[in-house]
Structure formats: structure tokens, C-alpha cells
Amino acid sequence: MKLQTSVSxxxxxxxxxxxxxxxxxxxxxxxxxxxxxxxxYEDGAPIAVIAAVQEFGSADGVVPERSFLRVPLRQNVEDFRAIWRALIPKVVRGELTMHQMMSQIGAKAASVSQEAIAAGIDPANAPSTVARKGSSKPLIDSGALRQSITYIVED
Structure with missing residues (x-):
């Protein structure tokens, strides 16, 4: 008996x-x-500029680096890989577009960054800043910076 197979x-x-x-x-x-x-902000400082200074620190060293983007995203790279592995089959099956998949990954990345700010970014505020704003938790004032974190799928 001969076995025959076909692939379509x-x-x-x-x-x-x-x-x-x-x-x-x-x-x-x-x-x-x-x-x-x-x-x-109310004082006219652009939120994007303040975000950059907080992320990288000021050139004069007065504001220390408080990475709310690079560090948390690197710390969660395995989560992003897991999302990729879970969603790519849906793209293959036509259940999602590539743009939709990348939007979901972007939304998760923005959320990770926002959560890192809420949890607290090191180093803590200087005593003079704590006295002025009443909190030792950096990047938490009006919430404008945290709320401004978003993503863009590059087309």
C-alpha cells in the first residue's frame, strides 16, 4: 500500500x-x-522639554536623570516580546492588521512608562523640592507629563 499526501x-x-x-x-x-x-505647563515650560530634561538630566547636573522611558521599557522587554508572540498569529490569520498590532504594543509601552512614574522614579526629590511641592516622589505634580506620554506607529 502506497501512502499519498498532498498539501494545498x-x-x-x-x-x-x-x-x-x-x-x-x-x-x-x-x-x-x-x-x-x-x-x-502653567508657567509656559513645554511639557516635551521638561520630559527630555527629566529623562536625561540637565546639562548642568542640577536636575538628575530620571528615566521614565528608557529604563522601564528595557525592564519590560520580555513583556513586549510576549505580546508580539501572542499577536503575530492574529496578524497572519487576518484578525489584526500590522498597524493594529503595533498600536497595541505602543499602548502597552506608554502604560508601562506611566506606571513607572506613578510608582516613583529614582532619585527622590531634593529636600528643597519636597518643601516646595510637598512630595518626595519625582515627576508627580500636576500629572501633565505622565498624561502626555503616548505612542505613534510610524507609517
């Missing part, structure tokens, strides 16, 4: 994977942060 649908799968690759090449990255033009 390979062309459809190959075409779908090609479409996904092309879509991925168009939607290459998700940008997470505080975009320029987000707005300003």
Missing part, C-alpha cells in the same frame, strides 16, 4: 506572509514618549 494552500500562506512582511516594512516602529507640541 501553500500559495495563500506564502502570499499572506509576504503581505505581512511588506506591512511590517511600512510600519517599522512604534515611537513612545512625549511629542513636541504636546502643550505647556
Amino acid at each position: 494552500g501553500g500559495d495563500r500562506l506564502g502570499n499572506r506572509l509576504r503581505q505581512i512582511r511588506e506591512s511590517f516594512e511600512k510600519n517599522r516602529s512604534v515611537l513612545v514618549g512625549v511629542p513636541a507640541g504636546t502643550g505647556s
Whole structure:
């Protein structure tokens, strides 16, 4: 007795994977942060500028680096990989577009950054800052910076 097999649908799968690759090449990255033009604080300071100073520290060293983007995102890289692994099959099946998948990843990344601020970023505020604002927790004043963190899927 001779066993015969046949495989069908390979062309459809190959075409779908090609479409996904092309879509991925168009939607290459998700940008997470505080975009320029987000707005300003009551004193007129642009929120994006203050975000950059907090993320990297001031050039004169007066404001220490308080990474609310790079560090928390690196700490959660395995979570992002797990999301990718969970969603890419849905893209292959046509249940999600590449843009939708990357939007979900971007939303999670923005949330991770916002949660890091809420939990507290080191180093704590200086005693003079604590006296002025009444809290030792950095980056928590009006909540404007935390609320301004967003993502953009690059097309």
C-alpha cells in the first residue's frame, strides 16, 4: 500500500506572509514618549522639554536623570516580546492588521512608562523640592507629563 499526501494552500500562506512582511516594512516602529507640541505647563515650560530634561538630566547636573522611558521599557522587554508572540498569529490569520498590532504594543509601552512614574522614579526629590511641592516622589505634580506620554506607529 502506497501512502499519498498532498498539501494545498501553500500559495495563500506564502502570499499572506509576504503581505505581512511588506506591512511590517511600512510600519517599522512604534515611537513612545512625549511629542513636541504636546502643550505647556502653567508657567509656559513645554511639557516635551521638561520630559527630555527629566529623562536625561540637565546639562548642568542640577536636575538628575530620571528615566521614565528608557529604563522601564528595557525592564519590560520580555513583556513586549510576549505580546508580539501572542499577536503575530492574529496578524497572519487576518484578525489584526500590522498597524493594529503595533498600536497595541505602543499602548502597552506608554502604560508601562506611566506606571513607572506613578510608582516613583529614582532619585527622590531634593529636600528643597519636597518643601516646595510637598512630595518626595519625582515627576508627580500636576500629572501633565505622565498624561502626555503616548505612542505613534510610524507609517
